[in-house]
Amino acid sequence: xxxxxxxxxxxxxxxxxxxxxxxxxxxxxxxxxxxxxxxxxxxxxxxxxxxxxxxxxxxxxxxxxxxxxxxxxxxxxxxxxxxxxxxxxxxxxxxxxxxxxxxxxxxxxxxxxxxxxxxxxxxxxxxxxxxxxxxxxxxxxxxxxxxxxxxxxxxxxxxxxxxxxxxxxxxxxxxxxxxxxxxxxxxxxxxxxxxxxxxx
Amino acid sequence: xxxxxxxxxxxxxxxxxxxxxxxxxxxxxxxxxxxxxxxxxxxxxxxxxxxxxxxxxxxxxxxxxxxxxxxxxxxxxxxxxxxxxxxxxxxxxxxxxxxxxxxxxxxxxxxxxxxxxxxxxxxxxxxxx
Numbered sequence: 001x002x003x004x005x006x007x008x009x010x011x012x013x014x015x016x017x018x019x020x021x022x023x024x025x026x027x028x029x030x031x032x033x034x035x036x037x038x039x040x041x042x043x044x045x046x047x048x049x050x051x052x053x054x055x056x057x058x059x060x061x062x063x064x065x066x067x068x069x070x071x072x073x074x075x076x077x078x079x080x081x082x083x084x085x086x087x088x089x090x091x092x093x094x095x096x097x098x099x100x101x102x103x104x105x106x107x108x109x110x111x112x113x114x115x116x117x118x119x120x121x122x123x124x125x126x127x128x129x130x131x132x133x134x135x136x137x138x139x140x141x142x143x144x145x146x147x148x149x150x151x152x153x154x155x156x157x158x159x160x161x162x163x164x165x166x167x168x169x170x171x172x173x174x175x176x177x178x179x180x181x182x183x184x185x186x187x188x189x190x191x192x193x194x195x196x197x198x199x200x
Numbered sequence: 201x202x203x204x205x206x207x208x209x210x211x212x213x214x215x216x217x218x219x220x221x222x223x224x225x226x227x228x229x230x231x232x233x234x235x236x237x238x239x240x241x242x243x244x245x246x247x248x249x250x251x252x253x254x255x256x257x258x259x260x261x262x263x264x265x266x267x268x269x270x271x272x273x274x275x276x277x278x279x280x281x282x283x284x285x286x287x288x289x290x291x292x293x294x295x296x297x298x299x300x301x302x303x304x305x306x307x308x309x310x311x312x313x314x315x316x317x318x319x320x321x322x323x324x325x326x327x328x329x
Contacts, residue, residue, distance in 0.1 A: 013245060016243065019322065020241050046280045109314070176329075190320075190323075193316075
């Protein structure tokens with residue numbers, strides 16, 4: 001337990017614990033939709049500004065001379081209780097924003113990779129990313145209207161997924177379906193630590 | 201007195217034209233906060249008697265941040281509430297931290313992931329949604 005976190009502030013306010021879950025997948029795989037379905041507030045958007053000097057240079061003045069680009073980030077919030085909040089962050093889709101992922105992934109509980117069976121290869125980079133960094137993830141196969149239904153096993157084969165990685169069908173628009181994906185992730189995280197969460 | 205002081209709304213600009221003020225103008229061109237470590241889910245809490253109004257060198261946005269942080273609020277929420285880029289909010293928060301106007305509570309790092317009880321609480325909370 002983080003003892004600092006449960007300390008009371010001078011103002012008598014408790015600081016909640018925030019858990020970060022990433023929602024990844026290719027462009028159009030349903031990341032924003034899933035965040036919207038789950039968030040208790042309208043999905044919020046914030047921007048991160050990319051600066052040319054942000055990576056690999058040592059700009060001592062801290063003053064930016066180069067051009068900047070803004071990247072929108074969707075996020076949503078689920079309040080579990082007064083002391084516990086889950087934040088969902090949709091990862092930026094473009095590959096050139098990988099370094100933003102590093103910041104998002106720092107301290108993350110885990111990730112949901114959304115797969116669209118019409119463009120399965122789009123989620124390969126996300127899977128590689130989380131595998132390489134040892135970040136627990138589950139794959140949610142978003143069942144789009146009109147998309148061909150594949151058997152889960154053929155999708156697993158196509159993605160060359162580790163047998164331990166949960167693969168679940170979902171409808172990113174549906175809150176109940178989306179929440180089952182998150183539950184499978186949290187249970188997967190617990191299993192990885194050898195502490196299975198008992199079924200309630 | 202300058203008569204042509206621009207108002208907050210420019211009807212001749214639409215969203216596609218981008219912000220009137222370039223993002224880091226607000227921070228005086230600084231792109232990095234004085235202190236590192238404002239995670240997106242770090243919580244910011246104003247110091248109990250924090251009063252940013254009398255402080256020279258602070259922008260209205262600094263004061264807004266202090267007001268929003270009267271209750272613990274995550275960095276990502278602050279950025280969304282103020283409609284500012286996260287990078288800009290981090291620089292402004294760094295100024296406030298340096299003046300002792302806010303405290304920052306970092307989330308646990310990966311090495312201190314939440315224990316089993318917390319994971320159970322999350323699963324039960326999600327099931328109840």
